[in-house]
Amino acid sequence: MGEFELIHRHFTRPVRRAALGVGDDCALLSPAPGMQLAISSDMLLEGRHFLPGTDPERLGHKALAVNLSDLAACGARPLAFTLALALPQAHEAWLAAFARGLFALADAHGCELIGGDTTRGPLNICITVFGELPRGDALLRSGARAGDDLWVSGAPGQARLALGALRGEWPLPSAVLAAVRARLERPTPRVALGLELRGLATSAIDVSDGLLGDLVHVLNASQVGATIAADKTSHLIAANTCQQSPDAVFELKTLALSEAQRQRCVLAGGDDYELVFTTPPARLDAVHAAGARSRTRVTRIGRIDAAPGLRLVDGGGQPLQGDFASFDHFA
Known part of the structure; x- marks a missing residue:
């Protein structure tokens, strides 16, 4: 399974809130008038942030959850996220379970994947999340x-x-x-x-x-x-x-x-x-x-x-x- 087949099979979905999602050079977001974007990034590295052998479905959930938590601390409503994923191997069963956990939480919060990157390397997950809130209402x-x-x-x-x-x-x-x-x-x-x-x-x-x-x-x-x-x-x-x-x-x-x-x-x-x-x-x-x-x-x-x-x-x-x-x- 090649890189682009991997992305297409496990991480490409129709967008509902974004103007443009996975598959182009940039994603496009259009916040409503009077709103601000809240943006945060978190990285999860195997052996540092999670134990080797962690269930991939739970790992998909946690990778997004830690970013949604930052939006929560700001008082922002989740909008979209990007995913940068380094994998030692492209194992179909692992990817399917990871994506299942990731998207179950994403769907629960109306937060859609709009882009990212994949590469071979030690298991490393980096998500950047985007939320929105009325201008001046952010919790600081x-x-x-x-x-x-x-x-x-x-x-x-x-x-x-x-x-x-x-x-x-x-x-x-x-x-x-x-x-x-x-x-x-x-x-x-x-x-x-x-x-x-x-x-x-x-x-x-x-x-x-x-x-x-x-x-x-x-x-x-x-x-x-x-x-x-x-x-x-x-x-x-x-x-x-x-x-x-x-x-x-x-x-x-x-x-x-x-x-x-x-x-x-x-x-x-x-x-x-x-x-x-x-x-x-x-x-x-x-x-x-x-x-x-x-x-x-x-x-x-x-x-x-x-x-x-x-x-x-x-x-x-x-x-x-x-x-x-x-x-x-x-x-």
Whole structure:
């Protein structure tokens, strides 16, 4: 199977929203008047971003999900994406499964493939995604203000819990591993929540490298600090978001992990693709309503401070110490 047959067979589809898609030198997008394009790129490299032998259908899903998560953090509606794919071999079954996972998520969000590139090489997936939103409505990292509430969506820590089990750091019952491994390999981009947060949140970011590490980007951009209540975070890892198995949800609540291990998963674990965002306290009810409409769990975990720095406190307000360094490719 040659390069162009590969593209035609697995990645060429009629466009519905773009003016021109796969097959020409450039794709064409026509945003509506008064709208802006939101654009983001992410690369997934085998052995760095995903384990060798990862199910290709799940990998197709995740490759797009991590990009849709960036649109969610900006409050943008998905529009289209490009795919650059390096493959060691052009295996028909692998490509069919990868494309199936990729397009299932793309279709769920009305996001169409409009171009890209393929080459032979170590397995590497690079997607550039395009979204749209009304001019001036983008959620940014720079809008957090002292006094704002600090929130997180979903169940951060479950992806790190799965990775630790796969690395042999701790044992997990089979039902729990299956549930949290799905969170690692098939993350849910919080696009619906991101749309609901437009005009409601003052800042937002998605959690890709670790909750605390990614939050620091917001604090630096907004020139503020934050205080996080550790007792409101450690339980998040057992949040009821593993719909695959009710038994797994129950077992998550009784895991034989220390409090420090749970906190490390939640606060420093990456690959969650949840949203961390800030809102004025007066909008508390509106945030809960936004979570309900988007069918997304939202939890208030702290506040934004005028004083710079990030502070972690226990239930009594006393400072906690710990190593919660986020993932860094070059550290």
